[in-house]
Amino acid sequence: MESPPPNIARIYDFLLGGKDNYASDREVGGRIAQALPEVHLGVQQQRAVLRRVVEYLTREAGLRQLVDIGSGLPTAENVHQVAQRIDPATRVVYVDNDPVVLTHARALLADNKQTVVVDGDLIKPSALITDQALRAHIDFDQPVGLLLCGILHYVLDEEDPAGVVRTLVDALPSGSYVFIHHLISAGDPDAAQAEAALRQGVGRGQFRTRDQVAAFLDGLDLVDPGVVTVAEWRPDAGTPSLDANPVLRLAAVGVGRKP
Numbered sequence: 650m651e652s653p654p655p656n657i658a659r660i661y662d663f664l665l666g667g668k669d670n671y672a673s674d675r676e677v678g679g680r681i682a683q684a685l686p687e688v689h690l691g692v693q694q695q696r697a698v699l700r701r702v703v704e705y706l707t708r709e710a711g712l713r714q715l716v717d718i719g720s721g722l723p724t725a726e727n728v729h730q731v732a733q734r735i736d737p738a739t740r741v742v743y744v745d746n747d748p749v750v751l752t753h754a755r756a757l758l759a760d761n762k763q764t765v766v767v768d769g770d771l772i773k774p775s776a777l778i779t780d781q782a783l784r785a786h787i788d789f790d791q792p793v794g795l796l797l798c799g800i801l802h803y804v805l806d807e808e809d810p811a812g813v814v815r816t817l818v819d820a821l822p823s824g825s826y827v828f829i830h831h832l833i834s835a836g837d838p839d840a841a842q843a844e845a846a847l848r849q850g851v852g853r854g855q856f857r858t859r860d861q862v863a864a865f866l867d868g869l870d871l872v873d874p875g876v877v878t879v880a881e882w883r884p885d886a887g888t889p890s891l892d893a894n895p896v897l898r899l900a901a902v903g904v905g906r907k908p
């Protein structure tokens with residue numbers, strides 16, 4: 650069967666060791682892995698920090714509503730599993746614009762009343778926050794945890810990522826939290842090659858600096874330890890060290906609380 654064009658969610662699935670991908674996805678993923686041989690650790694740690702953030706938001710910040718934009722293909726330790734293990738009543742909305750992701754997520758979640766799946770586009774934030782299914786599941790008078798994990802680097806500068814985040818944050822009540830995971834360019838040729846492979850493969854990919862990522866959280870109170878690498882954000886026993894794993898310098902993460 651002919652392979653469909655490569656797509657972000659399936660390339661990520663391939664890099665995570667999943668099976669929901671085609672030859673075209675593996676080709677782009679292979680080029681990324683050639684530029685960054687430790688990329689697999691990078692994507693595993695992206696999932697690990699997402700888990701730690703969801704645990705923080707539900708256990709420590711006490712949130713019971715999460716909106717995960719760019720949720721991706723279901724894998725291990727999905728957001729709803731982590732959050733609902735802490736409190737089964739936690740409501741989760743998964744948003745993605747990829748029909749394959751939406752089909753998989755709906756099949757997985759058919760029996761889970763606390764979790765809904767919404768077809769939405771991050772670069773149309775006004776439509777997203779007025780989506781009927783989202784509004785029916787999330788109470789915008791109560792704090793919300795907004796997860797933007799591994800997605801903003803697919804929003805190009807000309808699509809105004811800062812404006813996108815602002816529109817979303819403006820819609821959230823005080824006491825809400827925003828989590829960002831973003832790929833970083835620090836002038837490394839290997840990161841530039843990985844970015845070029847994405848651009849060529851899926852037409853998107855814009856790595857930014859740590860300061861640019863921090864600026865997305867302007868106006869929010871940064872949760873300790875601020876905007877740092879994945880290895881430095883509230884590490885647990887299983888978190889690999891940054892010194893021994895330089896690939897981990899290529900992503901910045903931060904959580905901000907809306908005052």
Ligand SMILES: C[S@@+](CC[C@H](N)C(=O)[O-])C[C@H]1O[C@@H](n2cnc3c(N)ncnc32)[C@H](O)[C@@H]1O
Nearest residue numbers: 658661719720721745746747770771772798799
């Ligand atoms: C790399 S995956 C990240 C998955 C998960 N958030 C994680 O960090 O493990 C990025 C996801 O964002 C989705 N995505 C990319 N651009 C999007 C957009 N403009 N609107 C909604 N989803 C988007 C892709 O379809 C993909 O599922």
